[in-house]
Amino acid sequence: MGDAARLVFLGDGAAWVWEQARLNFPQATCILDFYHALEHVRALCTALDGPGPPAERRLERWAKIMKEGGISRLLKQSEQSVAQGKAAQPASVTQEVEYFRKNVARMHYDQYRRAGLFIGSGVVEAGCRNVIGQRLKKSGMFWSEAGAQSVIDLRCALLGGHFDEDWDRLFTPKAA
Numbered sequence: 001m002g003d004a005a006r007l008v009f010l011g012d013g014a015a016w017v018w019e020q021a022r023l024n025f026p027q028a029t030c031i032l033d034f035y036h037a038l039e040h041v042r043a044l045c046t047a048l049d050g051p052g053p054p055a056e057r058r059l060e061r062w063a064k065i066m067k068e069g070g071i072s073r074l075l076k077q078s079e080q081s082v083a084q085g086k087a088a089q090p091a092s093v094t095q096e097v098e099y100f101r102k103n104v105a106r107m108h109y110d111q112y113r114r115a116g117l118f119i120g121s122g123v124v125e126a127g128c129r130n131v132i133g134q135r136l137k138k139s140g141m142f143w144s145e146a147g148a149q150s151v152i153d154l155r156c157a158l159l160g161g162h163f164d165e166d167w168d169r170l171f172t173p174k175a176a
Contacts, residue, residue, distance in 0.1 A: 032106040047092035069110030
């Protein structure tokens with residue numbers, strides 16, 4: 001990380017996640033995982049329209065608007081619907097709006113995409129599946145924590161193309 005030009009922290013919106021980012025990665029660009037946010041947009045649309053096709057149509061429109069950086073507009077529309085008595089489940093709308101209000105600073109998806117940043121954690125999750133799960137989670141395998149860490153280090157060095165640089169640091173026995 002010390003050599004990275006930019007550090008990005010993708011999170012699901014939980015307060016403890018952002019606290020970890022604040023404490024451990026204060027220089028990171030924090031991004032609310034788009035797909036987690038989309039789950040909340042789905043809940044918001046259902047709370048506004050009730051379950052069914054109207055909520056699904058709204059979800060399609062709002063997902064696009066959110067990706068274009070328009071979350072503030074969606075929140076304003078949601079609050080207006082509650083104020084006008086047009087929401088199917090006003091308490092749920094208020095709850096979802098609060099989730100977005102807490103995370104709005106991490107939802108500039110249009111800017112992140114222009115900067116070439118990932119807005120979803122799928123790539124990272126796929127990498128973990130490939131690097132770690134593919135080797136450590138095969139049928140009948142059991143690992144000690146130290147053994148698993150050694151395999152992870154080795155696979156990261158091999159797959160990352162920096163095996164020679166990492167060998168001495170990772171695999172030379174430590175003097176007693």
